Amino acid sequence: MSTTSEAYPGDANPTEYTPLIDQNIGIMRRFFRGRKWYGTEWYITVFGGFILVAVLLTTVLAPVLAPHDPNSFIGAPFTPPGGGLLAVIARQGESPIGPSDSIDGQSIGTTRNSNGATWTKELGIGRQRYNEEEETIAALQNGEVDLILVEERQVEELLASNPDFEVIQEGLGRRYIAGTDNLGRDIESRLIWGARTILGVAVISALFSSLIGIPLGLTSAFIGGKLDKGLSLAMDSIYSFPGLLLAVALAAMLGPSVVNVTIAISVVYIPTFYRVTRGQVLSIRENMYVEAARSLGAKRSAILFRYISPNVIPSVVVVFSLNIADAILTAAGLSFIGLGLPPDIPDWGYDLNKGHSFLVAGHWWMITFPGILITLVAAGFSLLGEGLSEILNPRLVKG
Amino acid sequence: MSTGLRRYVVVRLLLTIPMLLILVTLVFFVLRIIPGDPALAVLREGASEEQLQSFRVATGLDQPLHVQYLEFLGGLLRLDFGESMTRNVPVIDEIKTFFPATVELALAAMMVTTTVGILFGVYAAHHRKKASDYGIRISSIILYSIPIFWLGLMLQMIVGAKFGWLPVSGRLSAGNTPEETITGLYTIDAILTLNWDLFVDAVRHLILPAVTLGLVLAGIFIRLTRANMLGVLEQDYITAGRARGLRERVLVYKHGLRNAAIPIVTLLGLQVALLLAGAILTETTFSWPGLGRLVVDRIYDRDFTTLQGSIIFFALIVALVSLLVDVLYGFLDPRIRY
Numbered sequence: 098m099s100t101t102s103e104a105y106p107g108d109a110n111p112t113e114y115t116p117l118i119d120q121n122i123g124i125m126r127r128f129f130r131g132r133k134w135y136g137t138e139w140y141i142t143v144f145g146g147f148i149l150v151a152v153l154l155t156t157v158l159a160p161v162l163a164p165h166d167p168n169s170f171i172g173a174p175f176t177p178p179g180g181g182l183l184a185v186i187a188r189q190g191e192s193p194i195g196p197s198d199s200i201d202g203q204s205i206g207t208t209r210n211s212n213g214a215t216w217t218k219e220l221g222i223g224r225q226r227y228n229e230e231e232e233t234i235a236a237l238q239n240g241e242v243d244l245i246l247v248e249e250r251q252v253e254e255l256l257a258s259n260p261d262f263e264v265i266q267e268g269l270g271r272r273y274i275a276g277t278d279n280l281g282r283d284i285e286s287r288l289i290w291g292a293r294t295i296l297g298v299a300v301i302s303a304l305f306s307s308l309i310g311i312p313l314g315l316t317s318a319f320i321g322g323k324l325d326k327g328l329s330l331a332m333d334s335i336y337s338f339p340g341l342l343l344a345v346a347l348a349a350m351l352g353p354s355v356v357n358v359t360i361a362i363s364v365v366y367i368p369t370f371y372r373v374t375r376g377q378v379l380s381i382r383e384n385m386y387v388e389a390a391r392s393l394g395a396k397r398s399a400i401l402f403r404y405i406s407p408n409v410i411p412s413v414v415v416v417f418s419l420n421i422a423d424a425i426l427t428a429a430g431l432s433f434i435g436l437g438l439p440p441d442i443p444d445w446g447y448d449l450n451k452g453h454s455f456l457v458a459g460h461w462w463m464i465t466f467p468g469i470l471i472t473l474v475a476a477g478f479s480l481l482g483e484g485l486s487e488i489l490n491p492r493l494v495k496g
Numbered sequence: 497m498s499t500g501l502r503r504y505v506v507v508r509l510l511l512t513i514p515m516l517l518i519l520v521t522l523v524f525f526v527l528r529i530i531p532g533d534p535a536l537a538v539l540r541e542g543a544s545e546e547q548l549q550s551f552r553v554a555t556g557l558d559q560p561l562h563v564q565y566l567e568f569l570g571g572l573l574r575l576d577f578g579e580s581m582t583r584n585v586p587v588i589d590e591i592k593t594f595f596p597a598t599v600e601l602a603l604a605a606m607m608v609t610t611t612v613g614i615l616f617g618v619y620a621a622h623h624r625k626k627a628s629d630y631g632i633r634i635s636s637i638i639l640y641s642i643p644i645f646w647l648g649l650m651l652q653m654i655v656g657a658k659f660g661w662l663p664v665s666g667r668l669s670a671g672n673t674p675e676e677t678i679t680g681l682y683t684i685d686a687i688l689t690l691n692w693d694l695f696v697d698a699v700r701h702l703i704l705p706a707v708t709l710g711l712v713l714a715g716i717f718i719r720l721t722r723a724n725m726l727g728v729l730e731q732d733y734i735t736a737g738r739a740r741g742l743r744e745r746v747l748v749y750k751h752g753l754r755n756a757a758i759p760i761v762t763l764l765g766l767q768v769a770l771l772l773a774g775a776i777l778t779e780t781t782f783s784w785p786g787l788g789r790l791v792v793d794r795i796y797d798r799d800f801t802t803l804q805g806s807i808i809f810f811a812l813i814v815a816l817v818s819l820l821v822d823v824l825y826g827f828l829d830p831r832i833r834y
Binding site: 342346426433436452453464483 | 511514516518519522523526625630640642646650652653657658664772777781791792795796811814815
């Protein structure tokens, strides 16, 4: 070996060469040293990974994290974020109950669209329903009812305009951090359960497409000839076509179900994996070490599986991550068009579709939160893939 | 035309034919995997057996699948996409009605994409490895990760519904119709007929959808521009120019950008599939009466012939645009040959 090293001027002083990556340190230390080796790309990767871990945890812990059942009509419709808590108001000095008394059996006024309706039902009180806020307040003023239930956030304004009212009890009911939707379902719970849905669909469809695309790409590139030409042409045709349109056609024909949407999306992305794998195999095949193995008499299968395949993995990992990001967007797009999952499955895209109708009425929380989450998760996978591509294949992406 | 170029163009043309055939076949069979009877799907429950049978005969559904397929291919050669299953009009007429809206939206979105993409992409490449570069790169990833329809909804809500600055749906205000359609693009028609009010109305309706579609695509375009500019800025002639004391701005925007422009425009041309996919969602969000809306609407109607025709029309457009871009690239860059 020493004779060869002298033959190359670059290797003339091997002692001065310090390896960039010290092989003898542990995984954890290597992880934390990453930022020195890779610079900003390391932060990008870690940030993407962080989002990924957060979503994974949400997915696993959905039953624990979600405060309510995502499908039950639990509160009043269109409760804005942070709302939902109620206060009991009475005319000053005339309250039939005290701050700690149960309000059971009292005549109480509630507006149709406040949580009052739900709460009086659960507390079992005799109640009077009014359609308008003003009607309810008037009912208390003229003595029609003794107490009214109002949203806590309205109390201050109400007391300012009606100085003869007083607050008897506060903090009744539940607070909805992200508000409720048009059917009174808790949006926060729907968001948490929706993470499970979208991640499941995206990851499983990416797995499907890679399980079909990678072997096809490997064999196609390795065998070559007519098979390779034909397959490449077919894959290129599908690849050049708007993926969403193909998914739309497939999903529309197969009908709404989790399995069908997953199939529709995975078909769209098979060519992506095929092309990457094929391209990688074609370039790796030309490497000197493959040549060496071949000349030493390695079997074709050994060359394919022991020399070429392991080197395809880094690119595939990158594409897998980017692909999940894309699949998330496609799945959300399908749901938004109305071709996604059945309505009983909490799904961010479906919630956006529903929220669209109530946008003009000003119910911003129905569309804001699901959209932010889709963006965040898709961006997380994109950033992870992006960072990984710089770290795993420094020459793949310029910059 | 040199022989090399001629060969390149011919090969590229010949390759387009099998690609289209594969896509057409795929679409044909995908639209026939529907579980159950398509006649029942169109006419819905409650249709009598005679109704079903006459519908099958009228639409050719009673024929064996391979006969249907061959007839369908024969029709395509004459640009005949068949007759709509739910409306008594040829599919090609439906496409003619809806297509101009998509073209108008796509062109306007392209303008947004190129403006934003070139400005930020060149800036990032010029300030490589600086904070602004990383900022732009991360923003472009996030931009691309935004669901296009959600960006549309947000703009509708803030710019449209809350402040009322711009209309949120349709191509023109109610009651405002162009006197004559020349191109079908209302903005161009308005200029041609010198109808100023129509032009303003059409542009006002166009802004939000175009910005929505354009911004999301700009996420990709910024990256393309940056990568290509980096390649160019490393070239010797840039260093030479700098040594001669050329101003940095001239160097980057004149000498650099011009040379990066060809691959950038080519790559943008190849994003047409992405543009059309985005257009489907944008059109759904903004009730924009384009080809994407046609597809989505007809899915609910279960109008398979129109669906099939418009999806294949999409495939045609994608194939033609990428053919055009490739051939153009072949003209501009003599190194590109098969």
